[in-house]
Amino acid sequence: MMCACDEAFGRRFLSHQLSEGRELASQERVNVTLGFQPGVCAECRDLPAEPAPAGEIHGRTSKIKRYYWRELFFEEMRRKADWTEAHSDADAAERSEAHAAIDEQVLADIKALHATAPKYVIAEPSQSEILKRYGVEVLSIPADYVETPQKGAVIQDITGPISPEDFVSRHFEAGGWAVMPLESVPLHCLFGVMMWLLIEDPEDPRSRMVSFGDRAAYEAQREKPAIWTRHPEDFGSKGYALRRRSAIKRHFELIPPEREELLSLFDYWRPYSANLRQYLWAHREADVDRARRLVEVLPPETIKRILRHLFGDYWGRFLGWPDLLLHRGEEIMLLEVKSSSDKLSQDQKGWIADNHDHLHLPFKLVKLHRNTPKTRRTA
Secondary structure, X not given: OEEHXXXXXXXXXXXXXXXXXXXXXOOOEEXXXXXXXXXXXXXXXXXXXXXXXXXXXXXXXXXXXXXXXXXXXXXXXXXXXXXXXXXXXXXXXXXXXHHHHHHHHHHHHHHHHHHHOOOOOOOOXXXXXXXXXXXXXXXXXXXXXOOOOOOOOOEEXXXXXXXXXXHHHHHXXXXXXXXXEOOOHHHHHHHHHHHHHHHOOXXXXXXXXXXXXXXXXXXXXXXXXXXEEEEEOOOOOHHHHHXXXXXXXXXXXXXXXXXXXXXXXXXXXXXXXXXXXXXXXXXXXXXXXXXXXXXXXXXXXXXXXXHHHHHHOHHHHOOOOOOEEXXXXXXXXXXXXXXXXXXXXXXXXXXXXXXHHHHOOOEEEEEEEXXXXXXXXXX
């Protein structure tokens, strides 16, 4: 059933979604048998609204946009539909301009509402609280910043302007470390190569054929041929990992404990994993090469631990990985690089918590502090 307070909006805009819902943990489809009923949601029962913050993506990094995403969507849809009905003779340019203005006004109205009568408690742990809670060591490195018109910090090195990540890489390379750019994509590639056989299992009762556009063609702005592959409808959820526990156990028994055998298996599975990697946007060969480099550098048991962790809640854990992987002999270290004014994102905070609780990888935060003229003269 659904709450009666959503009936007007649902019948006007989402009539195609009123007969069926999804259980979030398992993604299982559930028939709506009782329709709209009064007193279903927390607010209609005079209880505090239950926050369900959306993920932090481009264009949705503020807390207002993350916590009030549903309210923003509903009100934007209503006002745009009302405007379009009242201006049926408007051309595309007028409609686009009006819709953009509506988006701005709705956001301003929601901000004002939150300032006077907040619907959600949106307090989240600060960066300093996260670092202290999980015992993260912070390395401070002074740097000379270059003022540029483009967005993002630029550091002045002896060879010229470079990115903060390159500056930190050179700093540690001078200390004998080999440095590999990391972030999330090589982990997606590693997951795709090593888990495709399990995820595309035709004996999975919830597997079905799906299609999507070729990712490389999309990036090249050319016609996108359809890619067809097997895919479980609940893939990436916690429920999927629970449902497939026995199959997961059997699959990990196939992954050898020796590095050379693991590399051979990676190379053998690499071409067969192409469809899953396309689905995960892990299709670029250079990124797959970096994934293979992870197998060369990290102990096999660490590789398995990472894969198990991702499998447990893929869509909740695939972002937020650190910028750099360092290795020197058998020693490894992961680094997140932040310029002087940068803060950890919510995905990065989540990764730090997961690393502390599950992954146990050596990790540090590098903070690049802006040199003052006095500091530069002293140096």
